[in-house]
Amino acid sequence: MALEDRNRVVILEDRVENVSGAEFPLSFDGQETAFNMESFRDSFDIKIIRVTPTDIEFDLIGVDASIANALRRVLIAEIPTMAIEKVYMINNTGIVQDEVLAHRLGLIPIKADPSEFLWKHDGSVPTDQNTIVFRLDVTCEVNRAAETGETDPKIKYINSAVYSSQLVWDPKGDQGVRFESNPIKPVHDEILITKLRPGQTISCELHCEKGVGKDHAKFSPVATASYRLLPEIQILEDITGDDAELFRSCFPPGVVDIVEERGVRKAKVVNPRKDTVSREVLRHKQFEGKVRLTRVRNHFIFNVESTGAIPPETLISQALDVLVEKCEISKTALAAAVKNGEEDE
Amino acid sequence: MDTSEDLPNYIALQTVPERKFDILPGASADLTSVTFCVKEEDHTLGNSLRWAIMQNPQVDFCGYSIPHPSEAKMNIRIQTTEKSNAIDAMDKGINDLKSVCQLMKAKFQQRCQEGDYARID
Numbered sequence: 456m457a458l459e460d461r462n463r464v465v466i467l468e469d470r471v472e473n474v475s476g477a478e479f480p481l482s483f484d485g486q487e488t489a490f491n492m493e494s495f496r497d498s499f500d501i502k503i504i505r506v507t508p509t510d511i512e513f514d515l516i517g518v519d520a521s522i523a524n525a526l527r528r529v530l531i532a533e534i535p536t537m538a539i540e541k542v543y544m545i546n547n548t549g550i551v552q553d554e555v556l557a558h559r560l561g562l563i564p565i566k567a568d569p570s571e572f573l574w575k576h577d578g579s580v581p582t583d584q585n586t587i588v589f590r591l592d593v594t595c596e597v598n599r600a601a602e603t604g605e606t607d608p609k610i611k612y613i614n615s616a617v618y619s620s621q622l623v624w625d626p627k628g629d630q631g632v633r634f635e636s637n638p639i640k641p642v643h644d645e646i647l648i649t650k651l652r653p654g655q656t657i658s659c660e661l662h663c664e665k666g667v668g669k670d671h672a673k674f675s676p677v678a679t680a681s682y683r684l685l686p687e688i689q690i691l692e693d694i695t696g697d698d699a700e701l702f703r704s705c706f707p708p709g710v711v712d713i714v715e716e717r718g719v720r721k722a723k724v725v726n727p728r729k730d731t732v733s734r735e736v737l738r739h740k741q742f743e744g745k746v747r748l749t750r751v752r753n754h755f756i757f758n759v760e761s762t763g764a765i766p767p768e769t770l771i772s773q774a775l776d777v778l779v780e781k782c783e784i785s786k787t788a789l790a791a792a793v794k795n796g797e798e799d800e
Numbered sequence: 801m802d803t804s805e806d807l808p809n810y811i812a813l814q815t816v817p818e819r820k821f822d823i824l825p826g827a828s829a830d831l832t833s834v835t836f837c838v839k840e841e842d843h844t845l846g847n848s849l850r851w852a853i854m855q856n857p858q859v860d861f862c863g864y865s866i867p868h869p870s871e872a873k874m875n876i877r878i879q880t881t882e883k884s885n886a887i888d889a890m891d892k893g894i895n896d897l898k899s900v901c902q903l904m905k906a907k908f909q910q911r912c913q914e915g916d917y918a919r920i921d
Contacts, residue, residue, distance in 0.1 A: 479854050490855030501904065501908050508921060521850070524844075527846045528844040574814045709907075773811065776905065781845050782897050784810075785845070792821035795819065795823075
């Protein structure tokens with residue numbers, strides 16, 4: 456019981472208890488002393504619940520919060536993607552200012568595999584290995600075929616709204632061959648960039664480069680990456696009859712069910728995962744001492760939504776690769792630091 | 801400027817700063833108490849590395865801090881018993897963290913292969 460309890464974050468009416476774990480060697484009598492890869496391998500698990508073309512929901516069980524958080528931070532800020540970085544304005548007579556238009560263009564997600572491209576350093580020449588070129592050429596005109604008295608601008612004018620589908624990819628060098636089977640284009644076609652009226656035109660050349668979310672949020676490959684701890688509802692004393700109905704209504708539908716045992720209707724927790732931990736049950740006096748709301752400290756329910764540039768399963772693998780890369784870089788840097796230390800003496 | 805071919809192609813960054821790990825002055829002579837200054841890192845590596853280092857029973861103290869959020873620097877201090885030293889503790893921590901991440905990736909890819917999940921297209 457004590458071992459299990461150590462693993463739980465207790466949620467009370469006005470505060471949260473036992474938030475930080477003391478999972479370090481020698482903090483408890485009889486605890487396993489050193490970090491053991493074997494015991495970690497046994498207690499660790501990943502369960503994938505659902506995968507769609509843009510989302511993935513999976514469970515990480517048996518790791519510490521710092522590792523789960525590191526994974527979340529890497530997903531948001533340290534996985535590279537391609538995004539429009541330089542906008543060469545040739546002509547912009549629209550009402551939206553150059554810089555605002557350039558900002559909007561930068562935020563459009565581009566469906567290109569960033570691992571196919573190299574990093575571009577400041578000041579170096581754009582090549583077909585590190586840059587993707589798009590062109591945007593739109594002019595708005597009056598639609599002669601529309602009736603007089605037509606008010607809807609989409610019918611009255613041609614190209615009154617500029618959408619991301621009007622970005623035209625200009626394959627340079629061997630890009631045409633490399634990306635023959637999956638041409639480079641924006642992820643979504645219906646992103647409204649700007650609006651024009653007759654006589655206004657936009658003509659610009661767009662260069663996409665590789666970057667990470669740490670530099671600018673436009674490079675982030677996820678719409679959002681978040682995790683929550685698995686909730687747990689412990690019923691300490693039986694809750695029966697009408698109280699059981701009230702108990703069930705305190706939680707989202709599907710969490711608590713009423714079962715009939717020996718003629719008595721009792722409340723039973725069937726799916727705590729669906730619980731949103733609103734603590735409604737702690738507001739009612741009749742449940743005082745009968746229920747305990749906790750969260751399991753090392754069971755993380757991740758929900759990652761990709762912008763569409765990189766499929767979600769690839770995102771997780773890449774994030775873990777990035778963490779491994781950080782460790783490798785740190786190892787060489789540590790050896791260098793030790794050497795520097797010896798030289799300085 | 802075109803030395804881009806010589807630089808290793810990292811996944812997540814362009815260049816590694818020159819003195820990425822630095823031992824701050826004030827370390828004990830036998831290197832059991834050391835403060836490292838790590839450039840271009842933040843809580844992502846700091847907190848997970850701190851956890852990995854703390855799993856070592858020879859480590860008396862391990863903590864990290866970010867002196868100022870505007871500067872990309874992280875200080876990490878390790879104090880060990882006489883049986884080990886901070887450099888070894890840091891090395892072991894990095895190795896353990898790397899093994900944990902590699903295990904996570906292998907398990908994740910295994911689960912992807914098994915395909916035991918709801919796939920909505």
